[in-house]
Amino acid sequence: MASPATSTGSPPKRRRADVRALVAVACFLGATGAFGADPKLLPPEQAFRFSARALDDRTVEARFAVEDGYYLYRDKLKFAVEPMVVAMAPPDLPAGKVKEDPFFGRVETYRGDVVVRLPLAKAVAGQSIVLAADSQGCADQGVCYPVNRQQVTLVVPAAGKGPGPVVEAHPRKKSWFN
């Protein structure tokens, strides 16, 4: 068989590698439907990203970062802490945007960042506590998610030591491209 032409200046092995790279990219785009007209819906743990930090031995700060195009129902937000001995008083939930629902009447929704301060009782510095949050929301595209539970484990800081680190329930994975 004749040897491959070299007039392009590109060695055949390199050219084959180029084609393979093209195939890989095309397959990747094909598999993900990256050019699709509909934006993909996020799974609830990404649409409603939950994180928390212990501010001191009496208070936990819980946060939902709600993605653009999604919203949470205020009255569906529920928090629980383990162990039970670290009792938690009912939190003061921030006011949401009021909407009149034909079936449920007045409902309040949250968009953007939602921050809730949860008062703890009988927490001990250095103690690990698990904070579980139930939330329920929808996407503007016209779908709703069932109640979703997310949880984080926090260590109660000693008095006067300042707040503990922010702990995310589902830390973002590093992208391949940056």
Place this chain on the structure above:
Amino acid sequence: MATTLIRGIGIAAVALGALGAGLYFGMRDQATSPEPAAAAAINGLALPDADGKERRIDEWRGKVVVVNFWATWCAPCREEMPEFMKAQKEFGPKGLQFVGIAVDQADKVKQYAAEIGLNYPTLVGGFGAMELSKTLGNTLMALPFTVVLDRKGAVAHTQLGVLKPDKLDAIVKQLL
């Protein structure tokens, strides 16, 4: 050289095909074609209705069955239901049957069904029903999710999100 060229063209064709498939599936409904086992599972699904009486999806075999997963807490679900009721009225005599599967509490389902005068049965399912919808392509387990079964019980269409009236009409008329 010719072999290399042909191989190159072949690979490029596969790549374009993959890209085309991606474009097609990306623009399609998010739900993907279910496995036959999932189709069998939905046909054999038995759940209580809002009055507690057990019903099976395959009791409507022979009709075109539109199974709609919904909940009272899901506003988009409630928005599309009046359209389903219209379609039930119009195409019911020709063999169309809507069946709701509410991922909800029975008392709320009963109350809501009475309030809107729901003209088709709705069953009450829990997390198990959502798991089943996942096998039919509802990977996010979100609502509303609708499955259209042909007269033989095969899955003809699945839809995550609101099934718009013109699309519903087109699907149903083809199957009736």
